[in-house]
Amino acid sequence: MLNVCLVCRSASIPERPGKKCAGKQANRLQSNVTVRELRWGTDTDSFGSPFDVIIASDLLYDMKSIPELMLTIVSLSSSDTVTYLAFEVRPNVIRAAFQAMEAYGLTAEQVTQSQLHPDWQSDDIKVFKLKLPQLGL
Secondary structure (H helix, E strand, C coil): CCCEEEEEEECCCCCCCCCCCCCCCCCCCCCCEEEEEEEECCCCHHHCCCCCEEEEECCCCCHHHHHHHHHHHHHCCCCCCEEEEEEECCHHHHHHHHHHHHHCCCEEEEECHHHCCHHHCCCCEEEEEEECCCCCC
16 A cells, blocks of 8 residues: 655745645545645655655746755655656746756656546646656666
8 A cells, every 4th residue: 555645835835824735535535645734845854755656736837936846856756756747838837847857867758648547638738757867877
């Protein structure tokens, strides 16, 4: 059984009243899921990383938060971790994200529309699989 932890929140994005991480019930998830807040770019030691899988959705909209997000993904990952990053196409933000991925050593492979469930296929949404390089290669 996978141990899953949902995390959200960037330090550079101000907290909005009434806007909190969605709970397990809102996401229709099972009991092996923990929901915790994490400010991107901060200490991740208490999260029990590395994780097998990280799913990050709709997080690329504020260029200032992208380096913090990539640092956090790397901090929660090992070379065996697979991160799926889904986002709306915003050209300037995407360019900044790929620069940050490269700076943190992440490789990105696009998940094609045909690999996605038909309900989730959209020309204005892209999904990428991110990985850290294997150690010792």
